[in-house]
Amino acid sequence: MNNYEEKFTKAIENTFFKKLSLDEQDFIKEKAKEFKFSHQDIKQIIDISRDLTLWDEGNIIDIFPSYEHKKAILQKIKKEYELLKNKANSYNEFTPHNISSEQKFTFKVQEKKGFGLGLCPVASEKTRCCNLLTLDAVESCGFDCSYCSIQSFYNQNTITFDSKFAEKLKNLQLEKNKTYHIGTGQSSDSLMFGNREGVLDALFDFAKNNPNVILEFKTKSDNIKYFLENDVPKNIIVTWSLNTQTIIDNEEHLTASLDKRILSARRLADKGVKVGFHFHPIVEYEGYLDEYQRVYEKLLVQFRPDEVVLVSFGTLTFIKPVIKQLRGRDFKTKITQIPHIDASGKTSYPESTKIDMFKSAYEAFKPWQSGEDKVFFYMCMEPHELWQKCFGYNYSTNNDFERAMLSAYAKKLDMEFLL
Numbered sequence: 166m167n168n169y170e171e172k173f174t175k176a177i178e179n180t181f182f183k184k185l186s187l188d189e190q191d192f193i194k195e196k197a198k199e200f201k202f203s204h205q206d207i208k209q210i211i212d213i214s215r216d217l218t219l220w221d222e223g224n225i226i227d228i229f230p231s232y233e234h235k236k237a238i239l240q241k242i243k244k245e246y247e248l249l250k251n252k253a254n255s256y257n258e259f260t261p262h263n264i265s266s267e268q269k270f271t272f273k274v275q276e277k278k279g280f281g282l283g284l285c286p287v288a289s290e291k292t293r294c295c296n297l298l299t300l301d302a303v304e305s306c307g308f309d310c311s312y313c314s315i316q317s318f319y320n321q322n323t324i325t326f327d328s329k330f331a332e333k334l335k336n337l338q339l340e341k342n343k344t345y346h347i348g349t350g351q352s353s354d355s356l357m358f359g360n361r362e363g364v365l366d367a368l369f370d371f372a373k374n375n376p377n378v379i380l381e382f383k384t385k386s387d388n389i390k391y392f393l394e395n396d397v398p399k400n401i402i403v404t405w406s407l408n409t410q411t412i413i414d415n416e417e418h419l420t421a422s423l424d425k426r427i428l429s430a431r432r433l434a435d436k437g438v439k440v441g442f443h444f445h446p447i448v449e450y451e452g453y454l455d456e457y458q459r460v461y462e463k464l465l466v467q468f469r470p471d472e473v474v475l476v477s478f479g480t481l482t483f484i485k486p487v488i489k490q491l492r493g494r495d496f497k498t499k500i501t502q503i504p505h506i507d508a509s510g511k512t513s514y515p516e517s518t519k520i521d522m523f524k525s526a527y528e529a530f531k532p533w534q535s536g537e538d539k540v541f542f543y544m545c546m547e548p549h550e551l552w553q554k555c556f557g558y559n560y561s562t563n564n565d566f567e568r569a570m571l572s573a574y575a576k577k578l579d580m581e582f583l584l
C-alpha cells in the first residue's frame with residue numbers, strides 16, 4: 166500500500182464510505198488524491214454523499230463541480246447540499262426502499278435493573294415542558310419510524326420485557342394526595358404487543374389501585390383488543406400519534422394506517438374511554454399544510470370534544486446519534502432533509518416554518534377550544550416564545566403548564582385534581 170493509500174484508508178475509518186456505491190467510492194478516492202482533501206474534507210464529502218443517497222437526491226458525483234481549486238470545490242458542494250436541505254421536500258417520486266413488510270424481532274424476558282419510571286427523557290427547562298413522567302413498560306419497539314430516537318438507545322431487533330414489571334409496579338409508592346400524569350409509549354409502543362407478559366394486566370391494576378394517576382397509553386397501533394375485552398379504569402386515556410398518510414407510508418414503517426388509528430380511537434371512544442391525538446412530528450413537504458388540514462377536519466367530524474382529552478403538536482428535532490444511526494441504515498428517507506436549525510441543542514426547522522405548521526394546526530381546531538368540554542392543546546418540546554406566536558398565550562413556567570394540563574385532564578376524566 167503506498168503512502169496515499171495508507172492516508173486515505175485512515176481518513177475513511179469510522180465513516181460511511183463502505184455504505185457508498187463503488188462508483189462513489191472510486192470517485193471520492195480519486196478526487197481526494199487529485200485535490201489533496203484533508204481527513205475532515207473527506208468525512209464531510211462522505212456524509213454529504215450518504216445523505217443525498219438517503220434522500221434519493223442523486224449523489225456526490227452529480228454535484229461535484231469541475232473547478233480547479235479545492236476551496237472553490239468544497240464551497241460549491243456545501244452550497245448545493247444546503248440548497249437541497251433547505252428546499253421543501255416532495256414525496257411524489259419517492260419510495261422508501263428496503264422496508265421489510267413484516268416486523269422482525271425477538272422477544273426477551275429478563276429481570277431489569279431498577280424501574281423505568283422517570284421524567285420524560287426529552288424534557289428540558291429550555292423548552293416549555295409538561296413534566297410528564299414516562300414509564301418504560303417494554304423496551305424497544307417493533308415499528309420502524311425513521312425519525313425515532315428510540316432506535317439509537319435500544320437494540321432494534323430485540324423487544325425486552327422486565328420479568329418483575331408487575332411486581333415493581335404493585336410496590337410503587339406514590340403520594341395519595343397528588344395527581345400524577347404517567348405515560349407509556351416512549352420506550353416502545355403501548356399497544357402493539359397487547360397483554361404480552363401480562364403488561365396490560367399490570368398497568369390496568371396499577372390504574373385501579375392509584376385513582377390519582379392519569380395513565381396515558383400512547384400508540385401508533387390498532388391493537389385495541391385488550392381494551393375492548395376488559396373494563397378500562399376511568400383514569401386511563403389512550404392517545405394516538407397521528408400523521409398524514411404520506412408520512413405514514415414513507416417514514417412510519419410497519420405502523421397502522423391513519424384510518425385504522427382513527428377507527429381504533431373511535432371504537433374506544435364509543436366504549437367511553439377518553440382519547441387524545443398527538444401530531445408529532447408534523448413534517449414539512451410540498452402540500453403538507455393541506456394534507457394535515459384534512460386530517461384535522463376528519464377528527465372534528467368523527468369525535469365530540471367531550472370524548473377527547475388532548476391534542477398536541479410537535480415537529481422533528483434531531484440529536485447527532487440519530488442522524489448518524491440513519492446514515493448507517495440501508496433504506497431511503499427524507500426525514501433528515503431539513504434545514505437543521507439549532508433548537509435548544511438539537512436541530513430542527515426554522516421558527517417561521519414551525520409557526521406555519523403549529524398556528525394553522527391550532528386554528529383548525531377552533532371548535533374544540535371553548536365551552537364546557539373544551540380540549541387541552543399543547544406543543545411538545547418547543548421554545549417558550551413559540552407559544553405566544555402560535556397559540557396566543559404561554560405558561561410562565563413548566564410547572565404552570567403541568568398544572569393547567571393535569572387540571573384539564575382531571576376535569577375531562579371526572580377526577581379530583583390534587584395539587
Ligand code: SF4
Nearest residue numbers: 285288294295545546
Ligand atoms: S412537553 Fe413533550 S418533551 Fe416536554 S415533558 Fe412533555 S412530553 Fe416530554
